Amino acid sequence: MTTTYTAKTTGEAVARDSQTRIAGRTVLVTGTSPGGLGAAFATTIAPFGPTHIILASHNVVKAEHVAKDIAAVAPAVKTSVVKLDLSSQAQVREAAAEILKISTHIDILVNNAAVMATSYGTTVDGIEQQFGTNHIGHFLLTNLLLPKLLEARTQGGVPAKEPLRVVNVASNGFRFGWVRYEDINFGDGTTYEGWFAYGQSKSANMLFSRSLAEKLGNRGVVSVSLHPGVVITTNLSRSLAMEDISEMGVLDRKLGNRSYWDNVANLKSTAEGVATHVFAAFDASLDAPEVNGSYLEDSHVEDVGNVKSWARDSVDAEKLWKLSEGLVSQNFDY
Template identity: 65%
Template sequence: MTYTNKTTGEEVARDCKEHIVNKTVLVTGISPGGLGATFATTIAPFSPALIILASHNVDKAEQTAKDIAAVAPTVKTRVIKLDLASISQVRQAVEAILALDTVIDVIVNNAGIMATPYGTTKDGIELQFGTNHVGHFLMTNLLLEAQLARAPSHAVRVVNVSSDGFRLGWVRFKDINFGSKSANMLYSRSLAQKLGSRGVVSVSLHPGVIFTTNLSTHLAQKDFEELGVIDRKMGNKTALDHQFVVKSSAEGVATHVFGAFHPDLTKSENNGAFLSDSAVLDDKLIYSWARDAIEAEKLWTLSEELVSQKFNF
């Protein structure tokens, strides 16, 4: 099946239905109207066993649980409080998830913030880098560590939602207030390299440009114009070809569904891949700073330092 930028999540889910049924799926960032919630309600009619909804706003998560029940009454949901901007609270959330005593099949790290006013997490890390990467790094690694000990042969899929914004900058290791989109991609590469032999499949993705979610709240028209100036200065293909396609939320989650369930991604050559429009993007189209193994290892080491824990994968 060949997909396009107009393919919807439901279309991909229908193709992947036998890989969705009976799966336990954890999704972060599931406020109603966002891509995480749309992803959850899209896959629910295809009978996953359990959808774990992790969010810093429990009330919004409960509303998404109700929306899931409206389209798939028999699908179980559990709401977990997760504040990615707090290392201690991430650890508490992981304990609550592990207390569910279930084996997770798919982790979709969808939560993220963008273009917010400067701020820091509760641990003093720049807010976007801390929320979008560090919090997910800690949560996912703790879950994988525990699960691999419990069920060492169980295959797990990890999906890190990024964007094609990686083209605008690399992870600046002397200034970590920069580059979380590249960080999401490098983290996926690290998981694939370190845990691919143990059944973990990890990918990152660009969902597309979607204006119907809350992610672009802090962006004005002039901000998009300024990004265009940067693109032209850097010679980025996006600007030179004038390719700017806006997607609906239904189209935006298609690559989420593809990344979470499509069987093509179990091929070893696709582990660690970056996805766009429900397809694996050729590495030749990805700048080296978002796929380099040395950069990925440097980020892994930095992330361990920031959360004060080493993971012996």
């Protein structure tokens, strides 16, 4: 029987339902400062018996606090903290190497870290900050890890019992922007709009999941993307003022997104916001091949008709893959 979840379902409730799939697993999550959804995800699943949680964060001191929180609720769970700066490709490569030293057996990778609607800026590699951090950093990290992770799962010629999950935390903000394949940097900032750039990066997260599903589904990889909801108490959302929310409403009117005109944000608690993370990482229903690559909201697979074509099209997914390979100067052929 399939459990029906709602926008008010908590992460703990989903984890309780999936506890047999959490137990014994090794999980890597990015963006794990206290007060964020990555940290909430890690502390929510910890009591249900994962073997090892790897916390990858740009601030290792803050991530160590999360490791202590995990130890307080689940002292048997091993934790590791890794420095990860997604805005630097050189540092992402260092982080990937460090992660593979810690463990080549990772069952769940949750690409959670993000920046949102920032002023114009670029990464150290010259890429618009939101696209470079939210997508390119995770694209590089994931692809640097995958060959070793896939190899470890078939050692001895016996495939792992359950698929390797790659979860990309996107947003329904994908509605604000498609990937500008010929101008990802918004004319070096001259045509920049923060919410459009955020939309571009979130559409990219969704297309990346689509690509992974199409390229590696037959090798035991399940990849999905998700919208956690608007959680105003997280580090990412806390800086949002009412005028920012109003601005989203104005943009939705300009773009014709009528369903958001009078209902821009249904606010969630952190416990409710992290539920879809847990569902995406562990729910058994997502092992079905026909839902691989899907986009999730409120702990269910969203109707594809509610997803803008630019965030789900296979042609766009392949275009983004090639663009991303060019930006990291490395090809990943599967």
